[in-house]
Amino acid sequence: xxxxxxxxxxxxxxxxxxxxxxxxxxxxxxxxxxxxxxxxxxxxxxxxxxxxxxxxxxxxxxxxxxxxxxxxxxxxxxxxxxxxxxxxxxxxxxxxxxxxxxxxxxxxxxxxx
Amino acid sequence: xxxxxxxxxxxxxxxxxxxxxxxxxxxxxxxxxxxxxxxxxxxxxxxxxxxxxxxxxxxxxxxxxxxxxxxxxxxxxxxxxxxxxxxxxxxxxxxxxxxxxxxxxxxxxxxxxxxxxx
Numbered sequence: 215x216x217x218x219x220x221x222x223x224x225x226x227x228x229x230x231x232x233x234x235x236x237x238x239x240x241x242x243x244x245x246x247x248x249x250x251x252x253x254x255x256x257x258x259x260x261x262x263x264x265x266x267x268x269x270x271x272x273x274x275x276x277x278x279x280x281x282x283x284x285x286x287x288x289x290x291x292x293x294x295x296x297x298x299x300x301x302x303x304x305x306x307x308x309x310x311x312x313x314x315x316x317x318x319x320x321x322x323x324x325x326x327x
Numbered sequence: 328x329x330x331x332x333x334x335x336x337x338x339x340x341x342x343x344x345x346x347x348x349x350x351x352x353x354x355x356x357x358x359x360x361x362x363x364x365x366x367x368x369x370x371x372x373x374x375x376x377x378x379x380x381x382x383x384x385x386x387x388x389x390x391x392x393x394x395x396x397x398x399x400x401x402x403x404x405x406x407x408x409x410x411x412x413x414x415x416x417x418x419x420x421x422x423x424x425x426x427x428x429x430x431x432x433x434x435x436x437x438x439x440x441x442x443x444x445x
Contacts, residue, residue: 246431250434256439257437260435315373315376317363317370318370
């Protein structure tokens with residue numbers, strides 16, 4: 215059961231790069247790391263997913279060190295519209311897997327002008 | 328991209344009423360669907376996991392007779408809050424995952440249902 219720990223909140227300014235780190239010390243071999251973004255009164259939105267090393271897509275990068283006990287979501291050049299809550303989720307893969315899904319408390323990112 | 332539609336977006340009703348919330352995957356087949364509950368300024372709490380054609384698996388502390396889940400097809404799951412009371416007021420969110428490989432496929436979330444019981 216991989217529990218995640220994130221900073222409660224972060225502040226940034228428009229145009230800056232933001233890095234949010236998530237700790238998951240007891241991550242298991244079968245676990246993937248997924249990051250979601252949630253705006254008020256909406257469901258979360260998928261940002262990026264990875265297993266190890268680095269993953270990049272059109273909106274973010276995900277850095278995962280070799281021991282996989284943490285991961286860092288990197289948002290390049292944030293804008294005001296990136297103000298949201300960001301969750302990291304550790305999920306086990308494989309059919310028939312019965313691992314639990316537990317969202318951590320999330321990180322509230324406030325982007326200022 | 329994968330789209331999940333949740334309906335209704337908001338419900339206001341009297342205590343004792345039963346409320347049904349629908350969750351549909353519009354452009355993919357959802358082998359597994361999840362139902363979450365979220366209180367203000369708190370994280371999502373998983374209530375139950377449903378697989379098409381089988382009974383839902385409820386998390387500890389969630390009353391299955393209170394929160395009835397039906398996953399009758401690969402594109403539709405419903406959550407019925409039976410005899411709702413004010414303490415059931417919350418933001419309910421569904422998600423769906425395509426395929427059986429859990430971790431490789433991210434969850435796709437609906438936009439939630441705000442339930443207010445008077």
